[in-house]
Amino acid sequence: MSESKTQKKPKRARIAIDEHFCKGCGLCVDNCPQHIISISGTVATSGYYPAQCPDPENKCTGCTLCARICPDVAIEVFKAKKVDGGAH
Ligand code: SF4
Numbered sequence: 867m868s869e870s871k872t873q874k875k876p877k878r879a880r881i882a883i884d885e886h887f888c889k890g891c892g893l894c895v896d897n898c899p900q901h902i903i904s905i906s907g908t909v910a911t912s913g914y915y916p917a918q919c920p921d922p923e924n925k926c927t928g929c930t931l932c933a934r935i936c937p938d939v940a941i942e943v944f945k946a947k948k949v950d951g952g953a954h
């Protein structure tokens with residue numbers, strides 16, 4: 867996989883939501899400090915409208931609040947590794 871170099875900000879973290887487990891309860895939507903999670907308008911095979919987090923502006927901080935609050939353990943958080951000389 868190749869990564870685009872045209873992103874505005876480097877990705878600090880991202881989340882993966884397993885729509886097979888997500889029940890669309892909205893807890894993660896209400897509790898994300900960055901307000902980047904929403905409920906999809908497309909129903910999943912589970913029959914629920916799952917949460918989604920496209921995060922085009924790379925706002926996810928990797929705080930893990932969404933993953934810890936999810937009653938269905940549907941969210942996994944991936945944090946980017948620190949890169950030398952990245953402070954600014
Ligand atoms: S890890 Fe934190 S910032 Fe990222 S989506 Fe979850 S709650 Fe939001």
Ligand code: SF4
Nearest residue numbers: 888889891892894936
């Ligand atoms: S808290 Fe979990 S089950 Fe609820 S909408 Fe978010 S990912 Fe889905």
